Amino acid sequence: MNITILGAGAIGSLWACHLKEAGHNVSLWLRTPKISSHTLQLDDQTPLTFTTNDDTRLEQSDVLLITVKAWQVKEALLPLLDKLHTDTILVFMHNGMGAVEEVENELRHYPVVLATTTQAAMKPSLDKVNHTGAGQTQLGPFNAKGTQCQFLAEVFNHTLPDVFWTSDIQTALWQKLAINCAINPLTALEQCRNGNLAEARYSEPLRHIIQEVSEVMAQEGIPVSFSELNSKVYKVITATKDNYSSMQQDLCYQRPTEIDFITGYLCRKAQEHKINVPANQALYDEIKRIEHSWRTQ
Ligand SMILES: NC(=O)c1ccc[n+]([C@@H]2O[C@H](COP(=O)([O-])OP(=O)(O)OC[C@H]3O[C@@H](n4cnc5c(N)ncnc54)[C@H](OP(=O)(O)O)[C@@H]3O)[C@@H](O)[C@H]2O)c1
Structure with a gap:
């Protein structure tokens, strides 16, 4: 071809x-x-x-x-x-x-x-x-x-x-988006490897992120439960424990991240469905604030 x-x-x-x-x-x-x-x-x-x-x-x-x-x-x-x-x-x-x-x-x-x-x-x-x-x-x-x-x-x-x-590629894309929403912004803001998210101090923030993502996915008609998504996220954290996420790297080298198409997309969909997603919104706002700060340096 x-x-x-x-x-x-x-x-x-x-x-x-x-x-x-x-x-x-x-x-x-x-x-x-x-x-x-x-x-x-x-x-x-x-x-x-x-x-x-x-x-x-x-x-x-x-x-x-x-x-x-x-x-x-x-x-x-x-x-x-x-x-x-x-x-x-x-x-x-x-x-x-x-x-x-x-x-x-x-x-x-x-x-x-x-x-x-x-x-x-x-x-x-x-x-x-x-x-x-x-x-x-x-x-x-x-x-x-x-x-x-x-x-x-x-x-x-x-x-x-x-x-x-x-x-049904939309379901596959949502599943990847869910994992990216959980791992990327948090590792970027903490400047840590994916595996660090397995530490106890991240279990509460991850729980909130994943709960919100699963609520939005349900409204989008994607069949998923919190426990299923939670175990998928932890599987990826373990399987990629030594890796840095792309968003961690982007933030580290002051390159624009894909946040608008990951957490930003989730927040836009949440708004359409009138669902509150404070944990994800806070991550989105903080990454955008950092990106904006480079332009005003
Ligand atoms: N890398 C991975 O392991 C991996 C794994 C899974 C998914 N992904 C996803 O795959 C996508 C690509 O990732 P990547 O790691 O390959 O990123 P990347 O290395 O930054 O590649 C993007 C490429 O697109 C080029 N480009 C940007 N604007 C262009 C334009 N107007 N015309 C022609 N070329 C243009 C860039 O060129 P310049 O250098 O000139 O900007 C760069 O070579 C991302 O969404 C990423 O999240 C990556």
Whole structure:
């Protein structure tokens, strides 16, 4: 397949290398291309060279895999739509919810697929990517045209397993959002590893966060109980105990976080359902206050 990756960061580069290794024609669309090709080395494998920002390749794309951060989706994608064929399948792979809804109207002619992944990657330098944790990826339709793209799960599964298709991607996204709401803001504000949240002093704040999230999820029609969600959160805390969350890293390096699409999304949904979520609202306000303080420094 002809595949263009929009956002060759950690996750985009991981998929770019695996898709190219699997025999697909993969090109990259970078924010600021200085050269017409870009080399990426996955772990200690042979470096691979990719064409970059080639209009013809973009026009001929069967799939555009969008791996920018949630808050970058709109700015990155809208300028490309004029160049894309409306048969191109748009696959969004980022944390958080609400970013695709922001551009939903502009995407109505395209098949749109949403993805959530627990694969982990990092870029130690511009031309290197490390696969730091194996995980699972779920794909599912965002719109009616997207429902016809089930075959993509098989294509992606041959590339970087395990990949599953789900007709109910919203439930998968909410489950990931719930875990992100519990772990990300707290580890960011405490500047600690995920595993530190298992300490007794965090059990009360986590209980409030998870209780509120489960109430909002119930109103959204997502079947979940507090105890189920609570045990999932603690499983992830244990499984990723040595990791720093992406929001911890973003706050540490004074980069914009994805809070608007994680806790912010939850708070917006809570407001729609007239549910009070003081624990999550307080985390949201504090992260926004810190982000704002960088701009006024
Ligand atoms: N890394 C992981 O292990 C992991 C795991 C699961 C989920 N995720 C999620 O996946 C998403 C991507 O994460 P990431 O870690 O890969 O982030 P990242 O390394 O920051 O990658 C984002 C990439 O998008 C590029 N970009 C931003 N705006 C662009 C534009 N207008 N045009 C072209 N490229 C643009 C960035 O380029 P610049 O450097 O030029 O800004 C960067 O290379 C996030 O939602 C994250 O939460 C990540």
